[in-house]
Amino acid sequence: MDYQFKDIEKKWQQFWADNHTFKAENKTDKPKYYVLDMFPYPSGAGLHVGHPLGYIASDIFARYKRLKGFNVLHPMGYDSFGLPAEQYAIQTGQHPAVTTEDNIATYRRQLDQIGFSFDWSREVRTSEAGYYKWTQWIFMQLFNSWYNKDADKAVSITDLVAHFESKGSAGINAVCDEEILSFTAEEWKAFTEQEQQAELLKYRLTYLRESTVNWCAALGTVLANDEVKDGFSERGGYPVEQKKMMQWSMRITAYAQRLLDGLDTIDWPEPLKEMQRNWIGKSVGASVKFPLDKSTHLAGLSADYIEVFTTRVDTVFGVTFMAIAPEHELVAALTTPEQKNDIEAYIAKTKKKSELDRMADTKTVSGAFTGSYVLNPLNGEKIQLWIADYVLAGYGTGAVMAVPSGDQRDYLFAKHFDLPIVPIIDIQNIETEADPTKEGKYINSEFMNGLDYKAGTAAVIAKLEEIGAGKAKVNFRMRDAIFGRQRYWGEPVPVYFKDGLPYLIDESELPLILPEIDKYLPTETGEPPLARATGWSYKNQESRDKKQEEGFSYELSTMPGWAGSSWYWYRYMDANNSEEFASQEAIEYWKAVDLYIGGSEHATGHLLYSRFWNKFLKDIGKTPEEEPFKKLINQGMIQGRSNFVYRLFLQSGEELERNFDEINKGKPLFVSAKYANEILSTKILPIGYTKETSFKDILIGQLGKDALSEHVVDNSLFVQKLHVDVNIVNNEVLNIEAFKKWRPEYAEADFVLEDGKYICGWEVEKMSKSKYNVVNPDDLIERYGADTLRMYEMFLGPLEQSKPWNTNGIEGVFKFLRKFWRLFHDADWNFNVSNAEPSKAELKSLHKIIQKVEQDVERFSFNTSVSSFMIAVNELTELKCNKRAILQDLVITLEPYAPHICEELWVLLGNEAGTISYATYPKFNPAYLVEDEFSYPISINGKMKTNIALSLSLGNDEIEATIRAHADVLKYLDGKEPKKVIVVKGRIVNIVA
Template sequence: MDYQHKAIEEKWQKFWADNHTFRVDNTSEKPKYYILDMFPYPSGAGLHVGHPLGYIASDIFARYKRLKGFNVLHPMGYDSFGLPAEQYAIQTGQHPAVTTAANIERYREQLDNIGFSFDWEREVRTSDPAFYKWTQWIFTQLFDAWYNKANDRAEPIATLIAHVETNGSNGLLAVSDEDTAIFTAAQWASFSEEQQQRELLKYRLAYLRESTVNWCPALGTVLANDEVVNGVSERGGYPVVQKKMMQWSMRITAYAERLLNGLDTVDWPDPLVEMQRNWIGKSIGASVRFTVPSLGDDQYIEVFTTRVDTIYGVNALVLAPENELVNQLTTPGQRAEVDAYVAQTKKKSELDRMADVKAVSGAFTGCYVVHPLTAKTIPIWIADYVLAGYGTGAVMAVPSGDQRDYLFSTHFGLPIIPISDAQQLDGQADATKEGRYINSGIINGLTYLEAVDVLVAELESIGAGKATINYRMRDAIFGRQRYWGEPVPVYFKDGLPQLIEEGELPLILPEVDKYLPTESGEPPLGRAKGWKYRDTFEYELSTMPGWAGSSWYWYRYMDAHNAGEFASREAVNYWKAVDLYIGGSEHATGHLLYSRFWNKFLKDMGYVPEEEPFKKLINQGMIQGRSNFVYRVLDAEGKGTNTFVSHGLKDQYATVALHVDVNIVSNDTLDLDSFRQFRPDFVDADFILENGKYHCGHEVEKMSKSKYNVVNPDDIIEQYGADTLRMYEMFLGPLEQSKPWNTNGIEGVYKFLRKLWRLFHDGQGNFSVSDESSSKAELKALHKIIKKVEEDIERFSFNTSVSAFMICVNELTDLKCNKRGILHDLCIVLHPYAPHITEELWTLLGNEPGKLSYATYPAFNPDYLVESEFAYPISVNGKMRMNLPLSLSLEPADVEQAVLANEDVQRYLEGKSIRKVIVVKGRIVNIVV
């Protein structure tokens, strides 16, 4: 029998499922290893060949780790709440739960076809109430917690209450809103319950606050900062505007420093670490207060600066047009101008504002501040180059040291004061920190390093400023005005949010008649009939954002069916953290940051043991589409004819390029019969061929239906089998690299598997192996691959292993090797890559079915690779000339002698004098003449 991939793969997939081969226990004598994939959102389109790339890599790694004696946790699940299902529900009226379940079923079928070794008994779905019960529970924990800066950790809100009851707000070091009250213990006691709760809300890690949010009118919801890309929504690309709204938020900023420091302890790709650093955006500087006498002597504007040393060069204070103070600052005389400018800014979308970086604009408020060190008056301006969302939404303008301030000042004719003797102000600002200060009061003559300390000390002593660290990262908005998400487990009593009792979780997502906002503009949950807490209190009508479930799901896999806890203490302490996480880099600032945040919180509360959840992380590259084109010949009027010209001849005609389904193209050659059936109007298409073939053009684009370049793994598996698909996806190139999918070349992998099959079979297709002992050459081929695969997998270089397997099988074929001992070990080594065929062959060898997954990876013996001779490359002046086989026992001096004595070598040296001979034992000989 030939290699029958279909029968073999169906047989073993069924066997694995029936025998629970990949069921894993939470206890074991073996060391544990946790391999996690980023779980998919089950979209209606199903999987294309790009999706499983990372799953194949992680599956190879998981299977390899099992062979290496590890107890491996390798689960899979679905991130099944999300916008697309809801948009589909709005269009079709179908419940998102129904379409989601159907999509999951389809995904599961496709995943099963590939032969993954997931423990499906641990599957999770974020939209399952048994799962989101614990997402809601974590929310309640966050609500009931505050961040104590004194201990640098989150604590239960009870410790905060205890503090204020005895000390008031005195000595409280907490991360909080800015408008917290100052009170004594007695005052606290005198507060009404409502006042106390209002105050506590300013400290809770999950809190409700009026904040400026990214509102997306088209989606009818707010979006987190990471869901807004270039001023439009990440999903759908709809415009986003800033709007003030009462919103649930997560105090992730409390963890900014720990999120930053933790990056030094994880083994992640550099670009990803860099992206998180930038997102957190730590800058060290100073905050400075400028008093505003016209508003009163105790009124001030605070600015943040990283260059406090330039403070004597300030010529204006510039506020963001959105800054809340603008209205009160503006004098009657400037009112019209300022209002016009504010209105004009509001009209500009964020996109326009970014595109318009070069154009300088602004308006004078008519108001002045006092410089804290010189007591000079300084005008207050507004300009859109100052962002409301960063720092305090106000800057001190120093035109000599900052290019934006320079352009602003020259445009409006404000004075430019040089502040350093090293500054070169020829038409632009000079941000140098070199030289010594001039025109700078108390720091005249000092260097940069000296000046900063002097200034900060002075500002602190007069109460006008202090050293400050500023973060770009904002607290994360945690509510969405949408239906298909976890309900927030909160009801309102007297306008104050209250948690639902833990025993009453989960708060089930109610049914609604339509998935649209109510007539009064409430979120869809406002449509739920009779949906009230204890039939009395209004529930929160927002749902949680998409990232809620994915911020802790890896713990649920550890103990997926636990009804009493998110995961048992034993399970969490056994599996601890994810050892290897594989997924796309598109989650760099969203999922991976929120997950680390929740993990740190859960650790602070004593629920999990590790500070960082993902020890090692690999980003698989994106698989792009590779489109094929046919060229339709145009007639004299420029209209399309029914004639198509091959790519190489298209320049001789007027043509228009059309996408053609890549599945009817093989090695860029079009299948003409399939093409005639591709579209009805192609039925009697004519072709202008090259050498009897129609060659298509090609281009790399996004993989999408409209470009006819989507390749479904099911089709590949039907034709070549899952083992071929797995190996070919790896063979395509380095895992981390993005590359277009091209089915050209898959034949090579398929041929390899058939060649492997033939090693075990005679010419008639009968199973035939020999029990004779193995030859030296056979053992060498085997042990080369044992070593190579081990090294390759450990450094995630899966593509090079596939080549090595091909070399190995080619060598064994040349040796006509059918020795049981060699083939037995080869099955184990290849098994992670091609699990089905190796299970079959391993069973044919007489082993117990199914035990291959837990076999022992063969031990590498270097003795089999030892050579007595080496064909030394002989180069002359660094140019390789010939090979000369010599014994490896020869020392460099003997090698030199042997080489120079050789006739063929002498031919290259004729008439030249030898200056030097370099001999690297076992490597190379280089003769310098």
């Protein structure tokens, strides 16, 4: 039979499901290998052709590893909590759980069609109670932990309490809030429970704190930093403003250094690591305290100094003013009555600016003088104190010691406001701009004068420490992550409130189930949707004792989208465990993900949070590895490739603008791409022009005389470029009949063709419905089958490169599979394989591909092995090879790429159904590739001229002698004696003439 991909693929997909072919065991004597894909958010749109790219690559890898004798864990699941389902619920009233379920069903159907070797018995869904129970459990562990800097790890909060009880707050070196109390053991014990809890909250790894958040009014929720782009929400593009709110946060900053260090130990793409490094943003410098000049109106102020962070503490003698953020908490207190108007006007201006276009306009210098002064801690010099919006409240201390001679922003500011600029290095050139050099010797710097950068920095830090005015300090750009969303469709936080303070519910009460509510909107009083749940409150012995009928109220915000995805790879190890998030045994066996494939858009979100939770789980002894994803590959984005048709109006643009609706109803005329381009480049001119260049003859020539009266209005040409559905365009040729059906208003349209065809234009754009460039994998599977789709997606180019999707060329892959099928069949499509001994040439073809696939898969170069398979099949077809000894091994090597056809042929070859997945990858034998002759390329002065076949047994001298005497070579040399002959054995001969 001819290659019947539909029957074959359906049959084997069913077989794999029925026989649990890809079920992985948690214990075998085989070595383990864990291949993970970033699990999808099941959106309503289903999969487009770009989604499976990474899944296909990981599936090929997983199948290959099985053939290589590994016990492979290759699971799949759904990140099923999230905003889109909830937005949809708000619009339609449908429960997000229902739409999510539907979407998952669609995803599953689409994934099954592609023939992935997932172990579905381990499927996880983050929105299921059996899963989010453990997300809540991890939250509780975080709540019960603090970060001990001395031990450099998270430890139990009970240890902290014990310390407080015996020694008070002395000797604690923690990552914690800034405004912690100092107290003795006695004082601690004298605290009320409420006071103790309030203090402990400042240490917990997840904590509640009034913090500035990204508030998105349109979505009714706060967003994480990585969910905000240029002041707008990443999802939906709604404006985001800064707002102070009581919020759950995760103390990820405690792990900043470890997150940074870990990057050096993992095999990830360098750009991705770089993005994380930038996000963490470590800078080494010093903090310096500048005393306030209290000889003035500031006498009564409680604050004594302003602290700054600087990476160039060596330039402290060049400080000529100080700038603080307009939002700085001391601004009001520091402003003198005379400056009050200026300052208030400036603050009002910056507020408006940050709302409108915060990202534009970084060039304009602006600021206002407070009227107050600080003193340089080293020489007591009086320094003006300004506010300026180039100082960010959220970075460092929100204050900058300005050194105009060394920093360009400070320089521009000083020039603009006529402030002094003091050079502090002898070779500094500050005529036109700041000079941040570290070379040269210090000047104008008292005790530092004459020192170089290294010695100067050490000296100034020593001095600052000595007088208590500063110290060396490391600063991180990364902030603690906000961990609450005022939304419904997420994990409930397992916390209730008593006397305004949060307490964990009892572990035995997990999971805290997401309650039903009537509407998925905030309440009238602005509380999150969960406030709508009736009778949803925490009742325990205490509430009953206190005769609180209604119990304690639960936390009403839910967890953010990244909560469930920050640990899911552990759940796959033991997905159905109801006692633990995964058994110690399973975790000990699988340890960490060996290969993780996904998009780089998760660089600073998911991948950072996951590393953070992983480190925490390791600290509390639940998991063994410091890093969760040993190797990571970013698959490139699949961009859209749009097609265009060109509608031509034979009238002026002004007329069209005036009367477009009316004109648009007229009979449409479309011109092929060539004509559109020539019209746009004015190679073709309107009707009135000379014969050679006028559009008139083209029009009459193709559409007849009547076309003139039908289309021509005046002597103008106007081209309108319109998107056309890529699915009715084949190799840029428009299917005109399909086009007329696609848009009824074009049913009567006329077309000006080139070579009898309508050629469309094309461009690379985002893949989106509105651009009609979405290609659905279902359609391609229907036409060519899953094996073809799998191989074509790989054939498209290197996995990590972004590329536009273009279905042109898929035929070639389909033809290859058919040709492969034909190797096993005679002219009448009867299965026909011989047991004859293979020839040398056949063995060579086979072993070339065995070696090639091995090398390619190991370096994730899947596109090149597809080409090599084509070469192998072309060669074997040429050799008319139908020998079992060759074909059986070939089937195994192709199985990871095209599993269905290979399963079918495997069984036709007489093997047991389902066993190919665990067959042994054929052993490469280099002996079959050995040649005894090589066709040497002969170049003269580096230019290839001819080939001469020589035995490989010849030595360099023999080769040179033969070449020098060869007739062809003598002809090229034209009697001249070569200056030099370079012989590289088995490679090339180069003659220098």
